[in-house]
Amino acid sequence: MPHIQQLDSHVADLIAAGEVVERPASVVKELVENAIDAQAHAITVEIQNGGMSLIRVTDDGCGIAPGEVETAFLRHATSKIRSEYDLEAIGTLGFRGEALAAIASVARVELLTRRLEDTLGTSLTLEGGVVTGKEEAGCPAGTTLLVRDLFYNTPARLKFMKKDAAEGAACLAAVQRQALAHPEVSFKFLKDGKQELLTPGDSQLRSALYAVLGRDMALGFTKVEGSGEGMTVSGFTSLPACCRGTRGYQFFFVNGRYIKSKTMTAAVEQAYANQRMVGKFPGCVLHLTTKLNAVDVNVHPTKQEVKFGAERQVFSAVYYAVLAALGADQSRPAAVVAAPKAHDTVTGRQTTLPLHDFTAPKAPRAWPERPAGGAGGAVLTKGSPHPSFAAQMPPSPGGKALGTGVSLGESQPAMGQRAEERPSVLPGADGPEAAPSERQIPPSPPPVQRPEPREPEPPAEEPEIPWRVAGELFRTYILVEQGDKALLIDKHAAHERMNFDRMRAQDYQPMSQELLTPTVFTPAPEEGAALLDHLEELEGLGFEVTDFGGGSLAVRRIPDYVDPGDIEATLTEVAGKLLATGAAGDAQRRDEILHTMACKAAIKGGWKNAPEELARVAKAVMAGEVKYCPHGRPVAIELTRSQLEKQFKRV
Incomplete structure (x- = not known):
């Protein structure tokens, strides 16, 4: 021994x-x-x-x-x-x-x-x-x-x-x-x-708040003051409209000592019940002053965790102080002028672009614009079999050629009127019309040689698809018919899984775009440290992030699927995943981050999507490639014909 x-x-x-x-x-x-x-x-x-x-x-x-x-x-x-x-x-x-x-x-x-x-x-x-x-x-x-x-x-x-x-x-x-x-x-x-x-x-605590959190963040805080049961609560708490995506901006102090307290955290968030957005958390800088013998600070080597003698009284003091501050605030959120929006004619969704990154909307991908050259030019419209089809169409009852903006009635003399008496505008004339003696009547065009009609060739037989996209419900669910069954596919969940599997592949190389002007934001201290410690992982996801100084980060490059207006929210969410999986393995941590990236890149419920996009998502689900989203939710539910007929009393 x-x-x-x-x-x-x-x-x-x-x-x-x-x-x-x-x-x-x-x-x-x-x-x-x-x-x-x-x-x-x-x-x-x-x-x-x-x-x-x-x-x-x-x-x-x-x-x-x-x-x-x-x-x-x-x-x-x-x-x-x-x-x-x-x-x-x-x-x-x-x-x-x-x-x-x-x-x-x-x-x-x-x-x-x-x-x-x-x-x-x-x-x-x-x-x-x-x-x-x-x-x-x-x-x-x-x-x-x-x-x-x-x-x-x-x-x-x-x-x-x-x-x-x-x-x-x-x-x-x-x-x-x-x-x-x-x-x-x-x-x-x-x-x-x-x-x-x-x-x-x-x-002045407000002065320290400005210096530490910055002016923009500090302007979203309102003052807190309260006392009772032998303790006082003072400081600042964020307005409901200024809540953030994490708890990184919550600072609690007891008798001048920084602590982490679940009791005080719960009290603050309870005071915001029904006043903040789901998934958002209030920020605060709260000082609790109480009797020295009412709190035990000798329970942890780093002294960041304390034990209160009266937990319920602490909860009540913080809760009512914050609730009173929110009730007394009469300010309203300032109006924000929205940036121009680029409309995607294929997806039907609008993307907000920052002013410093604004570019002209792209032309529709499915059908090119009318070619330059004025009236009479060939126009390719949706459903046209040939570019010259519009120019060959007969005049409509209103006197205009279908598919063009040219009036055919103006090129023919009216009934009982000679051609030389007809009002005319010469091509390219901008001023008054020319005198009759100066006009030149163009020669008649040669007759059009029409080809001999041929027997149409039978269309090539396409392989039969055992299912079809029957439509979309609520712009959220894809309706697929397959034999005697119908499937409802959650398009966001399915597309999120498709993105996750694609990003998780070893040969995945994200496409990134460099910002004309770097986006600078100030994360919570712990979140900023987590992002700086994983710069290589962020680079592998398409982000270029650098330390801007003063606790701020500069984002110079982002993946093509992240909207510039969502940079701060996306990286804040990524930082939360990094902090939550700090002790986990590299593979687990990367999967958690990819969950966020896949969600940001996925089409959303409520978006108007082109039929081709819906068909691509449905094809992945029907082929068995996608069964569950990265969070474990099913992406499709099945409804049989017999179930429907029972509902309508047909059987």
């Missing part, structure tokens, strides 16, 4: 680091929380290479005493609590005393700190948790911590790190959450030398 022994301190620190320091964003969060606890008014966070090579956090807080700088990097060393009773009412963000020790154990750390009352500051360097140097140094009041070469001594952890763009986005998201939690602090975030966030620190 193995002997029990105490772990080495270095191994214990590495285990603690695994709980506290998962990625660069974890380091940023812990260091920023320490700076806030030090009463800092301005905090600057700088990272390089996604935070893997450098993280620098600078604050103007109270600093650390020279005799305590080494103690700060010991496990369970903290200035936040003194006894077990302090754990019952924690009012600071950090209190475990593990953050600095865990960070120092897996990186090279430099500390520069000075208290306001000290003349000189202190410089301390550590490598792998071991102090390698300490000296006095001149520096401003406050603390600066540099973390270099994260996980340099634990290479097994490096393979779990994502791309620099994704790790950098996660670091930005961590700072954004702290900026929304503490609007009284000015935050600056620099990534690879470029500033991506700056908040004023004026104690």
Whole structure:
């Protein structure tokens, strides 16, 4: 039996680091929380290479005493609590005393700190948790911590790190959450030398909201204020018309600490009942202030999950505060001028085109336009057997040749009127008609030589199709007749499956189009990080997405089946699938994304489609190629003749 022994301190620190320091964003969060606890008014966070090579956090807080700088990097060393009773009412963000020790154990750390009352500051360097140097140094009041070469001594952890763009986005998201939690602090975030966030620190939550989420997003929020049962709720929540496709814009804070709470999430969404679109979720930035002993923050190593002493009271406080805010809002959605729409004469659907990408509608694919050349030119109309057919048609009772716009009555003299007395307009004349003496009567055309009639050839026999498309119901279901059976095919579900199978094939190469002007949008922090971490997968689907800075993404190329107006909604939905399948295998994750792509590319219920399109979908179903949509729903139901006859009492 193995002997029990105490772990080495270095191994214990590495285990603690695994709980506290998962990625660069974890380091940023812990260091920023320490700076806030030090009463800092301005905090600057700088990272390089996604935070893997450098993280620098600078604050103007109270600093650390020279005799305590080494103690700060010991496990369970903290200035936040003194006894077990302090754990019952924690009012600071950090209190475990593990953050600095865990960070120092897996990186090279430099500390520069000075208290306001000290003349000189202190410089301390550590490598792998071991102090390698300490000296006095001149520096401003406050603390600066540099973390270099994260996980340099634990290479097994490096393979779990994502791309620099994704790790950098996660670091930005961590700072954004702290900026929304503490609007009284000015935050600056620099990534690879470029500033991506700056908040004023004026104690106004709306100012932080503008800086973090952007002007357009912030304008869709309304103020929330409420109190009762020993707690207050304040902040902002989105108007029903501004709900988004995911919950990525929901931010909850308890006593200044960012948390994830199912109770508060449910309360907010319940307040929007019957006021928001199906499949849309409200955004919010809500601060819950309650007694310190009414919430337990010591239930999770990352301190993002808390336990409330009175869950029902928390639910009620949030629910009624948000409900009152929505009821008090009297604003109306602003009118949006629709972009021009290109009409597809074959599909019958209208496609909204953005102004910067607008192109002229394509000509109908089935029948070409009338050729130039004026009256009398041959016209190819639907059903015409030959281009010259219209010119050979006899005049209609109204005096016009069928299929042309030329009046034949104007080219013949009226009864009892001589040709030279007939009013005439010369070809090409734009002004008054010419004098009779100047007119030239064109010679009579030669007689038309008509071919001898021949016996028509019998049409070639076409193979009999055992089924036929009998029609369409509600512009949603294709009606197919097959012997004594009738099938109703959901055209969207069937076409979605056809697209999914085509996209899933190994040789699938999506057709993409480059946008004249890139589409820039700002996703929720976690969604943006997920998209940046899977740029290669997006490229394989026909998207070209780049990091635009400040938490925004620039989309420069899209698949041909995605409407430019649906770019943000499509990528937001894809990001949600990426987050939901983060731990799944590559194949499962790709299938989930392809579900979204196939749905976007499929014809929709309510669209007017050409008979050829409906027949193509029906053919795939009748051949057995399509049975279920990617989500498992059947694409067709069967109705027999006997069932119908029973309904009509014929049997």
